[in-house]
Amino acid sequence: MARASGIVSHILPAHPPSVGPSRHSATEGSEPTLALISTIPQGELAQRGLAGPLPDLLPGALWGLLREQGLRTVQCSCEDLLQPGGARYRGVILCGNSPLAVVSPLMRLRRHPDTALLPLIVYLHRDEADFAVSPPVEWLRASWARYADAVVESDSSPAEAAAALQRLRRIAAAVAALPAPLSASLRSQRLLLLLRTLLTRGIVSLQPERDPHQPLCHAYPPLEAIGGELLQADIELLCRLGLLERTFFDRVCVCPGCGDARLLFREVCAACLSPDVRRGEVIHHYRCGHVAQEPAFWRRGELVCPACCEPLRHIGIDYERPAALLHCHSCEQLAAEGTTQARCLGCGQSYLADRIGERVVWSYLLTQEGRAAAACGQVPAVPSIDEATEGESR
Ligand SMILES: [Zn+2]
Numbered sequence: 574m575a576r577a578s579g580i581v582s583h584i585l586p587a588h589p590p591s592v593g594p595s596r597h598s599a600t601e602g603s604e605p606t607l608a609l610i611s612t613i614p615q616g617e618l619a620q621r622g623l624a625g626p627l628p629d630l631l632p633g634a635l636w637g638l639l640r641e642q643g644l645r646t647v648q649c650s651c652e653d654l655l656q657p658g659g660a661r662y663r664g665v666i667l668c669g670n671s672p673l674a675v676v677s678p679l680m681r682l683r684r685h686p687d688t689a690l691l692p693l694i695v696y697l698h699r700d701e702a703d704f705a706v707s708p709p710v711e712w713l714r715a716s717w718a719r720y721a722d723a724v725v726e727s728d729s730s731p732a733e734a735a736a737a738l739q740r741l742r743r744i745a746a747a748v749a750a751l752p753a754p755l756s757a758s759l760r761s762q763r764l765l766l767l768l769r770t771l772l773t774r775g776i777v778s779l780q781p782e783r784d785p786h787q788p789l790c791h792a793y794p795p796l797e798a799i800g801g802e803l804l805q806a807d808i809e810l811l812c813r814l815g816l817l818e819r820t821f822f823d824r825v826c827v828c829p830g831c832g833d834a835r836l837l838f839r840e841v842c843a844a845c846l847s848p849d850v851r852r853g854e855v856i857h858h859y860r861c862g863h864v865a866q867e868p869a870f871w872r873r874g875e876l877v878c879p880a881c882c883e884p885l886r887h888i889g890i891d892y893e894r895p896a897a898l899l900h901c902h903s904c905e906q907l908a909a910e911g912t913t914q915a916r917c918l919g920c921g922q923s924y925l926a927d928r929i930g931e932r933v934v935w936s937y938l939l940t941q942e943g944r945a946a947a948a949c950g951q952v953p954a955v956p957s958i959d960e961a962t963e964g965e966s967r
């Protein structure tokens with residue numbers, strides 16, 4: 574896609590915002606102001622004949638509602654928001670042409686402590702050509718959408734847009750009511766952010782979600798963005814502090830080598846452990862009892878027993894293909910049973926089933942103490958990192 578031409582830049586001036594009826598300084602007036610971040614290439618909008626300041630040129634019920642409700646928007650970039658003091662807005666509307674376009678800024682905003690709590694609506698400008706629904710995008714959507722507080726598309730109904738704005742207002746009010754954090758250490762601030770995310774989003778029970786990209790095949794959005802690789806240890810610590818309470822969700826099999834739950838279980842040859850085995854590919858000649866692979870019986874287009882040289886005519890009368898037998902293509906062994914082995918997609922090693930470990934996947938409840946800590950901005954004294962990680966559940 575071509576970069577914005579000079580004419581387009583004039584239509585959509587680069588930040589900082591200076592002109593246009595919908596552009597105001599964030600500090601001006603007392604009405605709630607939202608940051609408007611657009612990842613839609615400006616040249617693309619111009620090519621479609623859309624001209625004027627954002628958001629006036631974007632289709633959809635959302636923009637009319639914003640004006641009706643007196644919610645002003647200021648166009649800025651993700652970088653503007655991430656600068657010190659940049660998160661002074663009440664919320665964010667992140668615009669893009671596709672989920673792929675918004676994922677990166679969405680995750681950056683969610684990861685940063687200054688912007689992690691900001692209510693955020695993703696607006697997808699639906700275009701038939703570049704918004705073709707395919708399985709990867711659908712999968713992607715399922716995982717990224719949990720990091721947005723609402724997703725509105727250009728063809729969403731007014732009711733859907735209104736619900737998204739209502740949610741944004743509710744979260745903005747909850748965030749605004751929070752006092753500045755009292756805890757000083759980086760870790761306690763991160764713990765507080767986790768609790769405050771749950772509190773301001775009204776998440777009482779945090780359920781793990783299926784996620785094939787996670788070592789344990791489960792993720793805890795929207796907390797994953799804040800905690801990152803430390804999330805599991807942070808959550809365990811919050812449990813030990815009584816701020817979260819865990820309940821059983823599921824049990825997963827894990828690799829004894831690396832702890833990854835992405836395991837490929839299959840039957841392998843008991844003799845040589847090759848996974849190159851098939852059932853039902855051998856022939857059993859009833860009369861002489863010979864059992865061998867089917868190719869050994871073919872002779873000039875006919876099935877003939879290689880042991881006694883008798884032709885085999887009728888399946889079920891002369892011979893059978895015993896599905897009960899496992900044939901190994903690697904060592905040629907025939908056996909009634911193989912053995913179960915798992916190949917770990919994390920480390921690539923293979924292990925017999927009896928060596929595979931187990932781990933519990935938990936759901937978490939925000940306790941009364943957790944709500945109180947989130948509301949007042951102080952997490953009780955945090956034990957040292959060593960203590961925190963030793964208690965990780967296995
Ligand atoms: Zn025979």
Ligand SMILES: [Zn+2]
Pocket residue numbers: 842843844845846847901902903904905906
């Ligand atoms: Zn074998």
Ligand SMILES: [Zn+2]
Pocket residue numbers: 828829830831832833917918919920921922
């Ligand atoms: Zn492994």
